Amino acid sequence: AQTVTQSQPEMSVQEAETVTLSCTYDTSENNYYLFWYKQPPSRQMILVIRQEAYKQQNATENRFSVNFQKAAKSFSLKISDSQLGDTAMYFCAFMKGGSTLGRLYFGRGTQLTVWP
């Protein structure tokens, strides 16, 4: 079974600063994908960043980057130059490759608050 653990229920950061959200996962799979989703108060799930397990290079999307440590099964999200609009619940998610493509396993989430 796949499990995703987010050990930080809440985090806060001042605007323009950098914050890192932690995520670890457990799997015996070799072919999988990792995601960070953002859920603002509107409830809409928004994909922040995606990482394919077979890629060694860490994914980057503008101010968002990940530190993917495959051997340690760690997948942290770094948000640089934090903005007030980054305030949201952040979920780390795991997806197996292959025939079960699409089924996501979520962590419990980290509530991030960006303050002025």
Place this chain on the structure above:
Amino acid sequence: SAVISQKPSRDICQRGTSLTIQCQVDSQVTMMFWYRQQPGQSLTLIATANQGSEATYESGFVIDKFPISRPNLTFSTLTVSNMSPEDSSIYLCSVVGAREEDYNEQFFGPGTRLTVL
């Protein structure tokens, strides 16, 4: 990307009644997923809905309680039957992008907030 709409966006229901939630996608997709998000919690997969076959339910979820229809490649419904206050949650549908550039990305609908009194 895929654009997903859900109806209703929210509802307040009496215990013992049933509610059907609709999910419409703007493109044809193979698999659709239904998730439940209980207050303050993460998302839990209820079932996978494939067109032309029975839905596949996760452990703890049964067809009698959460019947699902998938009549075509752009539409699905989830019914929450014989509701109790414990069913108060946000219900979200999602799809895996069908286009090559969307591959492996999962898109979510805006969710249906259900309150059962």
